[in-house]
Amino acid sequence: MEATVSRKRVDKQERKREITRAALELFAERGFEAASVSGIAQAANVSKGTIYLYFDSKEDLFFSAVAAWIDGMVSQTSGAISPNLRPAERLRALVHAMVELFISDQHSVRIAAAVFQVYLCNPRLLSERNVTRQLFQGARDAVTQVLLDGVSQRAFHPDIARNAEKIAINLLAYLDGIGLHHYMSKDYFDLVEQVDFHLDSLIEHLRRPCAKRGDE
Amino acid sequence: MEATVSRKRVDKQERKREITRAALELFAERGFEAASVSGIAQAANVSKGTIYLYFDSKEDLFFSAVAAWIDGMVSQTSGAISPNLRPAERLRALVHAMVELFISDQHSVRIAAAVFQVYLCNPRLLSERNVTRQLFQGARDAVTQVLLDGVSQRAFHPDIARNAEKIAINLLAYLDGIGLHHYMSKDYFDLVEQVDFHLDSLIEHLRRPCAKRGDE
DNA sequence: GCCCTCTGACTGACCGGTCAGTCATTACTA
DNA sequence: TAGTAATGACTGACCGGTCAGTCAGAGGGC
Structure with a gap:
């Protein structure tokens, strides 16, 4: 019961990460609308149904993929921020590091453009996702x-x-x-x-x- | 024959302009993929078939709408550029005026985002439209x-x-x-x-x- | 080691719906 | 009537999302 280690085939976290990675790739390549769930499933080597075992909807998949991308960027940058700096300085340093990483990542512009357009075209999401x-x-x-x-x-x-x-x-x-x-x-x-x-x-x-x- | 004023219902140029205007509105509002041709037809008070009398495809409609938007911006700005300036100065003045107009136009960001993403997601268009x-x-x-x-x-x-x-x-x-x-x-x-x-x-x-x- | 049970991750055919694009028909003018 | 502009029902493809069914493998009894 306790400490349920990886049981069946693949670790669930790993599989979710794989789907997320494939999704981010395709969303960045084609945009939200044009990237199909079937295509993402194929790229992740799972069936379409499996996607919906891990995510509620295409929209959920999209924002999860973006969130994972952000998490990656943040974890890559925040570690290097000196804790000795004053809070405001630390935020500046964090932003600076993220900007550097943003530039070096090939997909960043496409992902940011996709996020931006999804929000532009679905103002409803602003409230639904607690973004004022x-x-x-x-x-x-x-x-x-x-x-x-x-x-x-x-x-x-x-x-x-x-x-x-x-x-x-x-x-x-x-x-x-x-x-x-x-x-x-x-x-x-x-x-x-x-x-x-x-x-x-x-x-x-x-x-x-x-x-x-x-x-x- | 000469001076072909409004012949049938509406002048063809006027109708095309109306469709273009409605298309730009919807493309800006929803993006390329999510804006449907039917919706554009409805907004332009014509049937869907009529759209295809004036445009070859949705893609053609999109780029025609953007081109019309650009034409509008250019004609609004280029007239004010003094011909006495040196060519390089005239280009700078033109850019400056276009930036001002860009800021003042509510839809500009959305349209630019849509164009940008369409090109990002369809690199094929870069060659097809002679954009290197x-x-x-x-x-x-x-x-x-x-x-x-x-x-x-x-x-x-x-x-x-x-x-x-x-x-x-x-x-x-x-x-x-x-x-x-x-x-x-x-x-x-x-x-x-x-x-x-x-x-x-x-x-x-x-x-x-x-x-x-x-x-x- | 062997066999049997049971689980749940996974599948893919399927659904209702929407899409871009077509074309036979209609409406209207000259 | 001749000719054209306009229509909207239609097509085939594809979409996001569902679900009944499959089967590899974990686990327990012997």
Whole structure:
């Protein structure tokens, strides 16, 4: 009865971890909606039914996978924080370490994007998961502001003025994703190098509505 | 024949614009996958079949909607750019104006997130739409770097040190989305105000794995 | 060691529902 | 009437989630 060690085939914790790992992989690769539970089951070498022995729903699986990812990041970073620092300093150090880890992890951007979009598209989850609306809006606003302020500060700061065009075009490309493709199909870095020669046609192109595939 | 004013019911361009507008609304609200073509048709007051008279596929509709959104932003901003500036300066001014507009548009973050995730989850599109892989990776890296550098710079810059905790907790909350929810169910802003008193338990909480719903 | 019982982790066929996309039909104008 | 724009019922695929049934192996009696 007591001390029930691993009984049958595989340790339940281990199996749950395996499913979680496969899920995180697929959620990061395809996003929440496009990642199917069947696909995750296949990747974890279990049947779809098994997933539902360990998780209540796809949503539960998603947040469990993200939580496991966070747990991993936190355990990797929090150990190195000196306990001698004052609390506020320790939090700063923790954030700094997590940012470093975040950058070094290939999947981080995709996972963060998936989490962000799931919350964006399901405001209901904010209350269901005890995340206050103010908190989320604060986070969203902070991300937006930091993203945009950061870009504009970088783009216009004199110290990095020589990279301004590169960053600006990156932002434009990020913003439209397609609007510049007819222009960008030429070598983009060549464009940047010769920016003064091409800018007129670029802006001219931007002025015109994007008339892709002709309006018949 | 000439000056083809509204012929049948509605001008085709106008109808296409209406569908595009409804699509952008729903894509922004629910994301690419969760926004259904039927729903978009309903929001545009047309039938689903009509959508396919104007667009080849849902994907085509999505990128057309985004392109229209970009066209709108560009036409709103490019007109104000003085032609007397040197080309590089004009590009900077254009970016600056677009950033301003981006911030002021409620849907911008959601649309950008959707575009970003669609590209993240469908690398195939990068080549199909003549967006070079380098360009996209550049954009992604720029966004990531700017996002994280911006957060850490802000958090650690002495001028804004008094907001550091707020921003740090925002970042943590953004990163995990759920890991802090048991903590955050208390008033988050109270926490920030009394950060020195709560930080120890916060970090203690972060150290422990998130054991939600018990592992049985 | 052997056999039998019993458990529970696991399976995969199946369900109701939704999706993107199609096309025969209708509605309407010129 | 001729011709086109618009429709919405329909299709086949796939979705998340369920559950009756399977079977490897733990455990107990001898």
